[in-house]
Amino acid sequence: MDCLFCKIIAGEIPSDKVYEDDLIYAFKDIDPQAPVHILIVPKEHIESLDDINESHKDLIFHISLKAKELAAKFGLTKGYRLVNNCKEDGGQSVNHLHYHLLGGRSMAWPPG
Incomplete structure (x- = not known):
């Protein structure tokens, strides 16, 4: 499989890992x-939220x-955003389900 995130999880491509367990891998x-x-990625290859x-x-x-635990670990006490982009029009750039944990600044809406 030629999946960027699968290669990162397998250690074939380096990453700045912040958390790993049997189900997920999280990295900067x-x-x-x-x-x-931080990107939070299931170890199981799932194309998108639609799958x-x-x-x-x-x-x-x-x-x-x-x-939630990673947000606390990284001091995001004033809030954070957890985002999933689904498919091309939703802004998904890697076809492996993943979530973006964003924080450390005020988040505008809509995102720009």
Whole structure:
């Protein structure tokens, strides 16, 4: 499989890992859009949010809990944003489900 995130998870491409367990891998984004910008990626290759089903509900809940824990670990006490971009028009640039944890500055809406 020629998936960037699968290669990062496998250690074939270096990353600045901040968390790993049996289900997910989290690392600092190489092009941060905020002072804290962490990508949270399931180890299972899932193309996008459109490809999840009932069997993934524990995984999605786990990602949310770990995002909260990572936000606390990185001192995001004033708030943060957890974003999933789905498919091309949604801004997804890597076809592997992932979430952006962003914080450390005030987040405008809509994002620009």
